[in-house]
Amino acid sequence: MLQPNIEVCFSPHSYPLFRGQGQVVVVVDVLRATSAICAGIANGVNSIMPVETIDEAKSYSEKGFVVAGERNGEVLDGFELGNSPYSFMDPKLIGKNIALTTTNGTKAIKSAYQAENIIIGAFVNLGSVIEHLLNQKKNVLVLCAGWKDKFNLEDTLFAGALAIELLRSGLFVTSCDSTRAAIVLYEHAKDNLENFLKDSSHRARLGKLNLEKDIEYCLSINKLNVLPILDKNGFIVKETQQNNVLL
Amino acid sequence: MLQPNIEVCFSPHSYPLFRGQGQVVVVVDVLRATSAICAGIANGVNSIMPVETIDEAKSYSEKGFVVAGERNGEVLDGFELGNSPYSFMDPKLIGKNIALTTTNGTKAIKSAYQAENIIIGAFVNLGSVIEHLLNQKKNVLVLCAGWKDKFNLEDTLFAGALAIELLRSGLFVTSCDSTRAAIVLYEHAKDNLENFLKDSSHRARLGKLNLEKDIEYCLSINKLNVLPILDKNGFIVKETQQNNVLL
Secondary structure, eight states: OOOBEEEEESOGGGGGHOOTOOOOEEOOOTTTTTHHHHHHHHOEEEEEEEEESSSHHHHHHHOOOOOEEEEEEEEOOOSSBBBBBBGOOOGGGGGGGEEOOOOHHHHHHHHHHHSSSEEEHHHHHHHHHHHHHHHOOOOOOEEEBTTBBBBBHHHHHHHHHHHHHOOOOOOOOOOOHHHHHHHHHHHHHHGGGGHHHHSSSHHHHHHHOOHHHHHHHHHHHOOOOOOOOOOOOOOEOOOOOHEEEEE | OOOOOOOEEEEEEGGHHHHTTTTTEEEEHHHHHHHHHHHHHHHTOOOOEOHHHHHHHHHHHHTTEEEEEEEEEEOOOTSBBOOGGGGGOOOGGTEEEEEEESHHHHHHHHHHTTSSSSEEEGGGGGHHEEEEEHHHHEEEEEOOOOOOOOOOHHHHHHHHOOOOOOOHHSSSSSSHHHHHHHHHHHHHHHHGOOOHHSEEEHHHHHHHHHHHHHHHHHOSOOOOOOOEEEOTTEEEEEEOOHHHHHH
């Protein structure tokens, strides 16, 4: 039997080139959408519906959803939440359903929406992602949200960290140049992710918005033991035994 | 006055996201199209017309062009040349016009064909590329040919080598994450490019075709003092004073 492989796609724009049957797509938007989703699901949020447009998000408000939205790092006018992970930890959100639209992260999730298996990855739940993928033993595609369809460093670093562990297990192989690049970048940056990213384009954008605390949280590894997955109805929910059966 | 910047685009697929007025586009397909173009122009080939399809290349044969073509690393049936740099050094080609179609390189050139300034880069003419760009002082976009619209390592390493020198000059700036990634990769690999690339996907493909000598040539730096540029009629020619005026 062929060993499962791991590939890295640097932006939603390139996803059609990497799409493959049966693969598990790990969507990552480290700063900050998928970190916030992990924080929310770990907090006890019931579900998160990723939506692409602001109007679509607003329409969920009428259905009783909490509406969360951000563009270019700032909370949208009239929205209850942006995509700060800390705002997703609010106890008031326990049991609630959220509709979320962000500049890059929700776009990445939607671009892969037809995939059979979508999970949500971030540094904060890296260990849970690894554990899930080692159990599944399926081909893995790390889909980086990037920045407006371009490559970004922080999502690539996550891809590198994940690839290193999957390859180290001996269960996975790769012949993908972008995976190799991600590994070299993570090895280079791992001792001080925050320092390495201080000149990155998106980090610089967020720095201007005084989001240092968010950034520190988003770059911390294994803070949460949670695996958000997309259920068959398109909601991001906590992985449970039942979800596994559905997959 | 704003300093000119440098950006790196990892594949022709993403070029529309990076296109900018007045920028100089450096097209690179290290293994092997742009290395072969440099070898040909340095050898005294009069011009090289990049064409996308095999039929288009054949139509140039009727106009007296030497026809060169490759798909997936192998010379096309009935074509006089593939894209081995050594075949472009043949003295019989001096003064000739070549029509060239390759898997990735000519596609990359064609994708940027409407740009005002297109030059051809490879490790073999890195110094000439740097000199030209330092003189031009325009925004620079390194357009990597990649592999079938995906990221590849060897073109990215070239981009890193080039970016390091432009930034070192103090004339250029960057706020582009892919440029930073390319720099880290080149710094990591520079002491032994061939060794670093031995596991790369395209390198592996070429290895199977016994192209070790070609690869060694393509990874050697500053072998040629030549700058192929696209002229106003869409031919790749040697840069001359007149060409500079046209630019």
